[in-house]
Structure formats: structure tokens, C-alpha cells
Amino acid sequence: MPYIANTDADRTEMLERIGVASTEALFADIPPEFRFPRIEFPAPLSEPELMAEMKRLAGKNAGSGDYAWFLGAGAYNHFIPAAVSALASRGEFSTAYTPYQPEASQGTLQAIYEYQSMVAELTGMDAVNASHYDGATALAEAILMALRSGDENRLEVMLPVSLNPEYRATIDTYLAPTKARVLEWTGNPLEAAGYATEATACFVLQWPDFFGDLWQPSDSLAETLHGKGALFIVHADPIMLGIMKAPGSFGADIVTAEGQSLGNPVNFGGPYLGIMGTKGALVRRMPGRIVGEARDAQGRRGFALTLVAREQHIRREKAVSNICSNQGLAMLRACIYLALMGKGGLSSVASLCWNRAHYAAREIGRIPGYEILNRGEFFKEFTVRCPISAEEISSALFDEEIVPGYPVSRCDPERPNDLIVCVTELDSKPRIDWLAAALKEAGNGYVD
Amino acid sequence: MAMSTEPLLSEMGAPGRLGASLPELDVPETPVPEGLLRTALRLPEITELEAVRHFTRLSRLNYSIDTNFYPLGSCTMKYNPKVNEDAANLAGFTDCHPLIPEDLAQGSIELMFGLQEMLKAVSGFDAVSLQPAAGAHGELTGVYMIRAWHESRKDAKRKRMLIPDSAHGTNPASVAMAGFEAVTIPSSADGGVDLAALKAACDDTVAGLMITNPSTLGLFERNILEVVKIVHDSGGLVYGDGANMNALVGAFRPADAGIDVMHFNLHKTFSTPHGGGGPGAGAVGASSRLASFLPGPIAARKGVNRGSGRGSRETSGDYGFEIPENSIGRVKSFYGNFGILVRAYAYMRQLGAVGLRRVSENAVINANYLRVLLRDTYHEPYDRPCMHEFVAEGDVAAGVRTVDVAKRLIDLGFHPPTIYFPLIVHEALMIEPTESESKETLDAFAAALIRIADEAKSDPQLLHDAPHDTPVGRLDEVAAARKPVLCYHCD
Amino acid sequence: MKIDQNAKYLKSHEWTRKDGDAFVCGISDHAQKALGDIVYVDLPAPGKHYKKGSAFGVIESVKAASDLYMPMSGTIVSSNTDLADHTDIVNKDCYGAGWFIRFTADDPKEWDTLLSPLEYMKVSEKE
Structure with a gap:
């Protein structure tokens, strides 16, 4: 039997030492009618048979290797240096657990501390x-943290209409048991923030939003909210922060982000990592593991889990959250990615995304029948109104092995012709020109 | 383990160094408006080699399953097979975008469907959702489902969730997030649920009971059928915390006992790596009553050939996603921690039903063997056959505490067990060896603990000063918490 | 275990003492010992009103955390700002410099209903 060391001889000796006649005797507390049920299962596979089966399954998917992807909408194809996987797959990292014993876990702890440090710099937290x-x-x-941080009658949560719909659905699930009320805002964030009141717990800005719109920050938004005692939450694209202002610099109290773009493949939706940071005294109300610097008796620097009294194993039902882990390996990949990219690399990636996305938008905007809907700034995603339905365009382009973007109709049936296109540093000029040519051809004949 | 500490990234490198090679700009430049640009970015400037050495050295400061016995109780630190990694790293999986049309992701959806079916088979549940990302996330999902079920029956007064005092802290924390009140139920003298206390607590305000079985004491709840009946009779539902499923896989299906909803820790029972804290996967199974409340989307096999002829790749299109009728909604983006699901699927396919039964059998033999080797030296508060883990007390000599024993184990090359949990055991040492370990390893670990018990009497200072052979000694956590330093550029 | 004979107590280990027209509140010597080294105290802003028995703050050590309960209904006059940077004062001088809040009581007679030093000593010895 794979992965089990005990031989029949070992088992006999061990059972004897335990003082029972059989293995079954150790399961005597289980009600006899339900003990060792018959289980319908596929037949076991040897390792080569298993890999053949796994390759069969993987081969049924369309990987990004043969397709040109302009699909983002919450999961992004960015370049991942080879060293990220080589280092993160080391067993000393991957087969350790939560660093409860700091003396035997300094590798994991220091990596978390370095991740925290680099992400704090990116986000301004x-x-x-x-x-x-x-x-x-x-x-x-x-x-939830914002709701807990204010007094109990601050129950309003201001969410943008243009929030990623999967985020909105997740928030709705988390808020369902609470007394919180969601108010949706649209239009200019600065004007929308003016509607905050003494009952507002927080105002959320997705930066850029689901359709790509990128607000040009001004300090007065945070000032308006803080004047009402409300918190300002910014959900940002972490790659973009390589060149753009840190949300902390324009008054964000809490920054969250999808960290997948930092060294993690799209992987059919996971595992990813959620980034969260905050400022000042709010750190005591922030959920999740936090690592801090500490010294030993000889004055040597080390790292340990800290501020643990926030957490469930101590505070139980009064904990700031039930979370008791982190996305360790996904976070480690983000940490290694940021270390490798560094100052020069991350700003280059962000600049490439910006410039290539703007080039793509100009090229697509020039095609008769196509219109770019973003009126202000955008970063790597923008929304195109197509001459025919975006689903039809997508189907036509699959034949060319191009996935041209995300048809908005999947979340809003009233916008059948809109397509969210994502362009990253992996999309070269020829590839963008290929997309533009394919779009032109797919739209041809449908234009007035 | 490496002995010396490693500098921080901020203490390495030189201005202008690059660790990655990126394409040249091949399109006309578009200026970024001034109001958007940041002024400074203090990130590392190091070469790839510097980064490789840094993270390789850091890795060597860890204990891990690949390097050491790691008997952390309730964490199921079993061997993580390497073939699972190869499978999960196949480009067809890693490069597949979650929002591509289902026709282009048939392999991933088929895998998810197959995993759901296998989890149903080992648990007896009617349906499984793979969306939750971790055990605690699965728990929260289950409690949300119980809440939604009572709400669907317009039974708004059910706000109390009963939780045994041996439970993991995530149980009451999840209950609070779901807007319920956590009510503690004491344990009986033999470590099970106190039935009289349970009966007294059950009335028409009870939403349900959360039960970990085997409990965190490593004991199977002998009265499980009666416990479930008492809660059901009062109109409540029973949540099963599947943290300790490694004792039961192939031996007992929780749904057979009437459990309504339960999470699986795929990273424990089904061998996916713990990753220094995650990512895990907390799939949730539900009985017929609660199946329609599961979070979605859930993988489904459709009866018809769904091939649409789109694209150059013909797919049979047999698999797709569905959202259960009364679904509580999403608990995260997309479908779950897919990369972890691949590993768990691979493990279950390799072992098959018989292999999984051998897992629980050997996990239970190993735990009992170790328990018997140690019981004359370390007091065991519940001296009866255990399941996959057991609890002992670490205060083996006057002035010596469990933490001292744990730190000394590091010197002897073993990762310490879970300590000071469960809370109801004084100076607890919670030991879970798993089925992966050989008898020789168990013998060596027991010998080390017995040696430490001798040292505790002859040279207690040796224990108080432990660990000795680590890159850092015991850290001053009080000073660290009083003046937190949480990042290297922060003031 | 030290007891301040001029204070009255709650079972949850808060003490409260008359201080001019107002009252002062902290935690007992028994409680600070049980918690261990205090690393953080979260105290309310002046002007906030709390009912008797409701939580007005939180105290944390490395291994434990505990809510702080209002001994009497009243309004916060001031919180001990020295504790923000020097939580060790609570361990060193819990009845003196380690006080938490000063408050005005809605009904000063409520003080008479609290546990006497002797009653509190009996309660805490049982723990």
C-alpha cells in the first residue's frame, strides 16, 4: 500500500503492544451497524496510471499555451519567473504548517514578514x-472589520455598482446574517462619497473597477468620509501599484486586493490569496495571521506570530474572524515574485500593461462598429462595445484560438454587446494586432 | 536545519539590480497622468541568484514533513505525495482561466465532479460543494447553511448553537460570524458530550450542534447516535467538524449517524500540503435536507452531449456548473482552491476505497501504539483506546511545563505536538502521528519524550533553556506584542 | 493576592473606587496575575455612556484576552492614556497608576451593591 510504512509484521507487534487482538477492536466505539461500510469507489491506480489519468483530464482543457487570452475579470495571466515555482515548491516550505513553534519555523515566518513589508509598501498601509x-x-x-470598528448603529456599507460581481455575491453571503445595509453608489466616487452619513460604516472603491474605470485619486474623498466617521476601503490591482499611487497615500483606511497576479497561475480559480492591510490602531481589529519581529534572550532577531489575542483560538466567539490560516504557499509565491521583480521589475510590468492596454484600446477603438466605453483612465482592462453580441464574437474568435475577453452579458444580460478586454505584459504588439484583426473580421458585415 | 539567521530582503542587493527579465516596450508609449503616479517604490533590488539563495536558506530554517516527524495534533501532518504535485502542475490545469466557457474546461470540471462523487462515497452525504477554501471557511459555510435552513422555515428564534468545550476555537468564531450565540456544552468524564447537559440545553431556540468526531481528545463519540437524535428532536441540525476525518475514512460515514452538514479538510485527510499555513480546501457535504443550500457553483454531469462545435477543440461537453436551488450564494470567487482539489483527487484515485481504509486503520494503530509507549511517563487524562490522536499532559516534573517539553523536542529533531489544546486538558500535549510514519520513527519519538521526562527531573534548566540548536532561541513575545514591528519600512 | 480595601469589586475582577464626584475603575491584582504580562488595553473615548455590566474595553496578554465590564452605569470622563505605551503599569500597580477609566455614575448608590473586599476575596480564591 503506498504511503503506509507498517508491514503486517509491524502491525502484529504493535497491536500486541497496544493489547488488542485486532485492528477492528480499536474501532469498537463506532456503532457496529455503521462500522467499515462498503464504499463505491473507482479502482485504485498505480502512479503511472494515475499520471496518465491526470494528463487525460488536463488535456481536455484549453490551456493558455495554445490560446491567446485577453480574459481577466478577476483572474489574470501575468508572467511568472521560473524561480517562483522552483523555490515555492521546496518541501521545507510546502510541507510545513502554521508556524506555531517559531524556533522551528523561521523560514516561513520571515517570508511572511517580508511579504507583509513589501505589500505594506505597495499599498501604503x-x-x-x-x-x-x-x-x-x-x-x-x-x-465586517469596518462594521465592528464603528459604533453599533453604523450599519451602512456603500458599494460601487461596478464592483466585480463575484465579490458582490461573496459580500452578500457574508453580510446576510448581519444587520448591515448595502447602499450602491455609481458615477464619480468623490460625489458618491458625499452621500456618506453618520450611519455609514465604510465606503468601498474598486480601483480600477470591474469595467476598467480608474479613478484619479484626490485626498478630498477620504477627507469627506473621515469627516463623517466612515472608513475608506480600497480594493486595488496590486500589479498596477507598481507605478500608481499607494491607496494609503490618498487616505485609504483598509486596502484589499486579489493577490493572484503576483506569481500565481490562474489555476481555474484557485488557490489565490487575498491581500489585506490597514493603518494605525485598526490593526488590532484586522483579521488574519500577523507576523512581527521579536528578539530572543541573546538579542538575536527572529519572527513570530503576534497580536494573537485578536484570533479565534484565544478570543473564540469574540474573535475578529474565524480565519485560522493563511494562503501560505500562494502568499510565498507572491513574496518571491515581489522579491524577484523588485523595484525595477514591478514598475516595468505595470508600465507594459498600461502601454499595451492603451495601444490595444486605440487599435480596437479604430475598428468600425467597435467603441471603447471607458471615458476616463483605465489600467490593463477596458470595456468594448461590439457591433454584435460579445458571446458571438467570442465564439467566432475561439476558432482562431483567441479568448477575446469577458462578455458582460454573463453578469448583466442587458449589456449583450459589451466585452471586457484585458491586456498584460504577456501580450506583445503582434498578438494585439492579431486580436484587432480578428475582431474586425468577426464584426464585419454586421456594421451599418 | 540551518543554524544561522538570514538577512532581510531590505538588507540585500544594490540599486539597479534586477531579478527578472521582461519584454521591451513594443508599442507607442502612453503617458500616465501625474495624478495617478506614485513617487517612490521601496522594493528589493536583487539578482535572481540572490533571491534563490535567500529563499533556499530561509526554507532550511523550517521543520517540515519532508525533513522531520511533525506530530501536530488535529493537523494530520501526513506525507504529501510528490505525484500530486506533478499532477497539479500540469499546464492544462494551471493555465486554465476560471471564466472560460465550460466547453473549454471540461477536464477541470470533470475532475471536480469526480472529487465530489468520491467525497460523497466516503461520507454518505447527498451533495458536496468544493468552494470553501479552508476548514474554517467550510465551517462558516455550514453554519450559514443551517441559518438559511431555519430561515427558510420561518423559524427565526433559533439562534443558539451548541458547541462542546473541547471544540476548536473556529467553531464559536464561525457561529458568531453567522449571527448566532455560541453555547458551550461540557464534556463528560470519559471525554464525550455530557448528554444530560446537552438535553438541558436543547429547546426550540437551538439552531444546532457543532460536533467534532472524533473529538479533539482523539476519542470517538460513543453516543453519537443519541447526541444527533437529541438535537434533531429539538428541531436543531447537526454540524460535523471533519477536522479529524483521518480516523474515519473508510471506517465510518458521518452521514450514517445523521450528521446534516460537514466540512472535509482536504489538506489533512487527503494529503495536500499544508504550505506553512495554507492553502487548504474545506469542501462541504450535506444531507438531503441541506443539499440545496450548498454554496455554488457545483460541478455537474449533464445528460446530454453539450458539444457546441465552438473552437478548434471538440469537447464532449458532459460537465458543467450548477447553482443549488436554495444556495446561500458564493463564499468566495470562482469554484474553490482548484489546485488543492487536483491533489486530493489524485490521492483518492491512487489509494482507492481499500487504500483509504488502510489509512484510517494505520493512523489509529500508530496513535494507539505511541499512546501505550508513553502512558507510563506522561499522564493521559483519558486512558482508553484513542482514534488517530491522543492527549497527554506535559508537566512531567515540578517546575516543568508542556512548553519546555515541546521546545526540548526541537533539539532532538522532532517538531513538537500541538500544545495547550484542547483547553479542557491541563498542560495538554496533543499528538497525532498519522499513518505515514514507520514504527521506527514512533519508537524514536517515544524514546525522545521519555528521555526528556528524565531530563525534566535531573536537569530541568536544560528544558527551560531549550531549544539550543536553532537559529533563534525562545522569542520575547510579550515585547513583540507590546511594541509590534510588523514590516521593515514601517515606523 | 493584594486587595484594595477602599474599592468595591465585580466577580469579573474589576475594582471601582470613589474619586471625588466620580469613580475610578481598574482590574484586581488577582486578574492581572491570571492574565500575565499585559500587552494591550483598549479603552473608550470620554463621553461614552455604558450600562452596568456592559463591556467598555478589552485587555490582552500574549495568551489571553478579556472584556472589561462596567461596574456601574455611567459616562466616561477620561481613560488612562499612559497605558497606550506602558501596559506593564497594569502588572506593576493595578490599583494605582494602572487604573483604566474615570466615570460619573448615573446612580452613585449602585456602588453600595458591589462586592466588598472580603466578598471579592472569597470569590477569587475559589477560582
């Missing part, structure tokens, strides 16, 4: 936790 499940749950828990 004072403290960042060791990560949440994903961007959606990080944002949902940030909202």
Missing part, C-alpha cells in the same frame, strides 16, 4: 496580514 483566501473574501472581511 502600516500593517498587512499574512493573507486571506482570495480577494473576494478579503474585501468581505474588510467590510
Whole structure:
């Protein structure tokens, strides 16, 4: 039997030492009628048979290797240096657990501390936790954190209409048992923030929003909210922060982000990591593991889990959250990615995304029948109104092995012709020209 | 383990160094408006080699399953097979975008469907959702479902969730997030649920009971059928915390006992790596009553050939996603921690039903063997056959505490067990060896603990000063919490 | 275990003492010992009103955390700002410099209903 060391001889000796006649005797507490049921299961596979089966399944998917992807909408194809996987797959990292024993876990702890430090720099926060499940749950828990931080009659949560619909659905699930009320805002964020009142717990800005619109920040938004005692939550694209202002610099109290773009493949939706950071005294109300610097008796620097009294194993039902882990390996990949990219690399990636996306938008905007809907700024995603339905365009382009974007009709049936197109540093000029040519051809004949 | 500490990234490198190679700009430049641009970015400037050495050295400061016995109780630190990693890293899986049309992701959806079916088979549940990202996330999902079920029956007064005092802290924390009140139920003298206390607590305000079985004491709840009946009779539902499923896989199906909803820790029972804290996967199974409340989307096999002829790749299109009728909604983006699901699927396919039964059998033999080797030295508060883990007390000599024993174990090359949990055991040492370990390893670990018990009497200072052979000694957590330093650029 | 004979107590280990027209509140020596090294105290802003028995703050050590309960209904006059940077004062001088809040009581007679030093000593010895 694979992965089990005990031989029949070992078992006999061990059972004898235990003082029972059989293995079954150790299961005597289980009601006899339900003990060792018959289980319908596929036949076991040897390792080569297993890999053949896994390759069969993987081969049924369309991987990004043969397709040109312009699909983002919450999961992004960015370049991942080879060293990320080589280092993160080391067993010393991957087969350790939560660093409860700091003396035997300094590798994991220091990596978390370095991740926290680099993400704090990117986001402009004072403290960042060791990560949440994903961007959606990080944002949902940030909202719960804001609700807990104000007094109990601050129950209004202001969410943008243009929020990623999966985030919105996740937030709705998390808020269902609470007394919170969601108010949706649309239009200019600065004007929308003017509607905050003494009952507002928090105002959420997705930066850029689901359709790509990127608000040009001004300090007065945060001032308006803070004047009402409300918190300002910014959910940002972490790659973009390589060149753009840190949300902390324009007054964000909590920053969340989907961290997948930092060194993690799209992987059919997970595992990703949720980034969360905050400022000042709010750190005591932030959920999630946090690592801090500590010294031993000889004055040597080390790292340990800290501010643990926030957490469920101590505070139980009064804990700031039930979370008791982080997305360790996904976070480690983000940490290694940021270390490798560094100052020069991350800003290059962000600049490439910006410039290539703007080139793509100009090229697509020039095609008769196509219109770019973003009126202001955008970063790597923008929304195109197509001459025919976006689903039809997509189907036509699959034949060319191009996935041209995300048809908005999947979340809003009233916008059948709109397509969210994502362009990253992996999309070269020829590839963008290929997309534009394919779009032109697919739209041809449908234009007035 | 490496002995010396490693500098921080911020203490390495030199201005201008690059660790990655990126394409040149091949399109006309578009200026970024001034109002958007950041002024500074203090990130590392190191070469790839510097990064490789840094993270390789860091890795060597860890204990891990691949390097050490790691008997952390309730964490099921079993061996994580390497073939699972190869499978999960196949480009067809990793490069598949979650929002592509289902026709282009048939392999991933088929895998999810197959995993759901296998989890149903080992648990007896009617349906499984793979969306929750971790055990605690699965728990929260289950409690949300119980809440939604009572609400669907317009039974708004059911706000109390009963939780045994041996439970993991995530249980009451999940209950609070779901807007319920956590009510503690004491344990009986033999470590089970106190039936009299349970009966007294059950009335028409009870939403349900959360039960970990085997409990965190490593004991199977002998009265499980009666416990479930008492709660059901009062109109409540029973949540099963599947943290300790490694004792039961192939031996007992929780749904047979009437459990209504339960999470599986795929990263424990089904061998996916713990990753220094995650990612895990907390799939949730539900009985017929609660199946329609599961979070979605859930993988489904459709009866018709769904091939649409789109794209150059013909797919049979047999698999798709569905959202259960009364679904509580999403608990995260997309479908779950897919990469972890691949590993769990691979493990279950390799072992098959018989292999999984051998897992629980050997996990239980190993735990009992170790328990018997140690019981004359370390007091065991519940001296009866255990399941996959057991609890002992670490205060083996006057002035010596469990933490001292744990730190000394590090010197001897073993990761310490879980300590000071469960809370109801004084100076607890919670030991879970798993089925992966050989008899020789168990013998060596027992010998180390017995040696430490001798040292506790002859040279207690040796224990108080432990660990000795680590890159850092015991850290001053009080000073760290009083003046937190949480990042290297922060003031 | 030290007891301040001029204070009255709650079972949850808060003490309260008359201080001019107002009252001062902290935690007992028994409680600070049980918690261990205090690393953080979260105290309310002046002007906030709390009912008797409701939580007005939180105290944390590395291994434990506990809510702080209002001994009498009243309005916060001031919180001990020295504790923000020097939580060790609570361990060193819990009845003096380690006080938490000063408050005005809605009904000063409520003080008479609290546990006497002797009654509190009996309660805490049982723990």
C-alpha cells in the first residue's frame, strides 16, 4: 500500500503492544451497524496510471499555451519567473504548517514578514496580514472589520455598482446574517462619497473597477468620509501599484486586493490569496495571521506570530474572524515574485500593461462598429462595445484560438454587446494586432 | 536545519539590480497622468541568484514533513505525495482561466465532479460543494447553511448553537460570524458530550450542534447516535467538524449517524500540503435536507452531449456548473482552491476505497501504539483506546511545563505536538502521528519524550533553556506584542 | 493576592473606587496575575455612556484576552492614556497608576451593591 510504512509484521507487534487482538477492536466505539461500510469507489491506480489519468483530464482543457487570452475579470495571466515555482515548491516550505513553534519555523515566518513589508509598501498601509483566501473574501472581511470598528448603529456599507460581481455575491453571503445595509453608489466616487452619513460604516472603491474605470485619486474623498466617521476601503490591482499611487497615500483606511497576479497561475480559480492591510490602531481589529519581529534572550532577531489575542483560538466567539490560516504557499509565491521583480521589475510590468492596454484600446477603438466605453483612465482592462453580441464574437474568435475577453452579458444580460478586454505584459504588439484583426473580421458585415 | 539567521530582503542587493527579465516596450508609449503616479517604490533590488539563495536558506530554517516527524495534533501532518504535485502542475490545469466557457474546461470540471462523487462515497452525504477554501471557511459555510435552513422555515428564534468545550476555537468564531450565540456544552468524564447537559440545553431556540468526531481528545463519540437524535428532536441540525476525518475514512460515514452538514479538510485527510499555513480546501457535504443550500457553483454531469462545435477543440461537453436551488450564494470567487482539489483527487484515485481504509486503520494503530509507549511517563487524562490522536499532559516534573517539553523536542529533531489544546486538558500535549510514519520513527519519538521526562527531573534548566540548536532561541513575545514591528519600512 | 480595601469589586475582577464626584475603575491584582504580562488595553473615548455590566474595553496578554465590564452605569470622563505605551503599569500597580477609566455614575448608590473586599476575596480564591 503506498504511503503506509507498517508491514503486517509491524502491525502484529504493535497491536500486541497496544493489547488488542485486532485492528477492528480499536474501532469498537463506532456503532457496529455503521462500522467499515462498503464504499463505491473507482479502482485504485498505480502512479503511472494515475499520471496518465491526470494528463487525460488536463488535456481536455484549453490551456493558455495554445490560446491567446485577453480574459481577466478577476483572474489574470501575468508572467511568472521560473524561480517562483522552483523555490515555492521546496518541501521545507510546502510541507510545513502554521508556524506555531517559531524556533522551528523561521523560514516561513520571515517570508511572511517580508511579504507583509513589501505589500505594506505597495499599498501604503502600516500593517498587512499574512493573507486571506482570495480577494473576494478579503474585501468581505474588510467590510465586517469596518462594521465592528464603528459604533453599533453604523450599519451602512456603500458599494460601487461596478464592483466585480463575484465579490458582490461573496459580500452578500457574508453580510446576510448581519444587520448591515448595502447602499450602491455609481458615477464619480468623490460625489458618491458625499452621500456618506453618520450611519455609514465604510465606503468601498474598486480601483480600477470591474469595467476598467480608474479613478484619479484626490485626498478630498477620504477627507469627506473621515469627516463623517466612515472608513475608506480600497480594493486595488496590486500589479498596477507598481507605478500608481499607494491607496494609503490618498487616505485609504483598509486596502484589499486579489493577490493572484503576483506569481500565481490562474489555476481555474484557485488557490489565490487575498491581500489585506490597514493603518494605525485598526490593526488590532484586522483579521488574519500577523507576523512581527521579536528578539530572543541573546538579542538575536527572529519572527513570530503576534497580536494573537485578536484570533479565534484565544478570543473564540469574540474573535475578529474565524480565519485560522493563511494562503501560505500562494502568499510565498507572491513574496518571491515581489522579491524577484523588485523595484525595477514591478514598475516595468505595470508600465507594459498600461502601454499595451492603451495601444490595444486605440487599435480596437479604430475598428468600425467597435467603441471603447471607458471615458476616463483605465489600467490593463477596458470595456468594448461590439457591433454584435460579445458571446458571438467570442465564439467566432475561439476558432482562431483567441479568448477575446469577458462578455458582460454573463453578469448583466442587458449589456449583450459589451466585452471586457484585458491586456498584460504577456501580450506583445503582434498578438494585439492579431486580436484587432480578428475582431474586425468577426464584426464585419454586421456594421451599418 | 540551518543554524544561522538570514538577512532581510531590505538588507540585500544594490540599486539597479534586477531579478527578472521582461519584454521591451513594443508599442507607442502612453503617458500616465501625474495624478495617478506614485513617487517612490521601496522594493528589493536583487539578482535572481540572490533571491534563490535567500529563499533556499530561509526554507532550511523550517521543520517540515519532508525533513522531520511533525506530530501536530488535529493537523494530520501526513506525507504529501510528490505525484500530486506533478499532477497539479500540469499546464492544462494551471493555465486554465476560471471564466472560460465550460466547453473549454471540461477536464477541470470533470475532475471536480469526480472529487465530489468520491467525497460523497466516503461520507454518505447527498451533495458536496468544493468552494470553501479552508476548514474554517467550510465551517462558516455550514453554519450559514443551517441559518438559511431555519430561515427558510420561518423559524427565526433559533439562534443558539451548541458547541462542546473541547471544540476548536473556529467553531464559536464561525457561529458568531453567522449571527448566532455560541453555547458551550461540557464534556463528560470519559471525554464525550455530557448528554444530560446537552438535553438541558436543547429547546426550540437551538439552531444546532457543532460536533467534532472524533473529538479533539482523539476519542470517538460513543453516543453519537443519541447526541444527533437529541438535537434533531429539538428541531436543531447537526454540524460535523471533519477536522479529524483521518480516523474515519473508510471506517465510518458521518452521514450514517445523521450528521446534516460537514466540512472535509482536504489538506489533512487527503494529503495536500499544508504550505506553512495554507492553502487548504474545506469542501462541504450535506444531507438531503441541506443539499440545496450548498454554496455554488457545483460541478455537474449533464445528460446530454453539450458539444457546441465552438473552437478548434471538440469537447464532449458532459460537465458543467450548477447553482443549488436554495444556495446561500458564493463564499468566495470562482469554484474553490482548484489546485488543492487536483491533489486530493489524485490521492483518492491512487489509494482507492481499500487504500483509504488502510489509512484510517494505520493512523489509529500508530496513535494507539505511541499512546501505550508513553502512558507510563506522561499522564493521559483519558486512558482508553484513542482514534488517530491522543492527549497527554506535559508537566512531567515540578517546575516543568508542556512548553519546555515541546521546545526540548526541537533539539532532538522532532517538531513538537500541538500544545495547550484542547483547553479542557491541563498542560495538554496533543499528538497525532498519522499513518505515514514507520514504527521506527514512533519508537524514536517515544524514546525522545521519555528521555526528556528524565531530563525534566535531573536537569530541568536544560528544558527551560531549550531549544539550543536553532537559529533563534525562545522569542520575547510579550515585547513583540507590546511594541509590534510588523514590516521593515514601517515606523 | 493584594486587595484594595477602599474599592468595591465585580466577580469579573474589576475594582471601582470613589474619586471625588466620580469613580475610578481598574482590574484586581488577582486578574492581572491570571492574565500575565499585559500587552494591550483598549479603552473608550470620554463621553461614552455604558450600562452596568456592559463591556467598555478589552485587555490582552500574549495568551489571553478579556472584556472589561462596567461596574456601574455611567459616562466616561477620561481613560488612562499612559497605558497606550506602558501596559506593564497594569502588572506593576493595578490599583494605582494602572487604573483604566474615570466615570460619573448615573446612580452613585449602585456602588453600595458591589462586592466588598472580603466578598471579592472569597470569590477569587475559589477560582
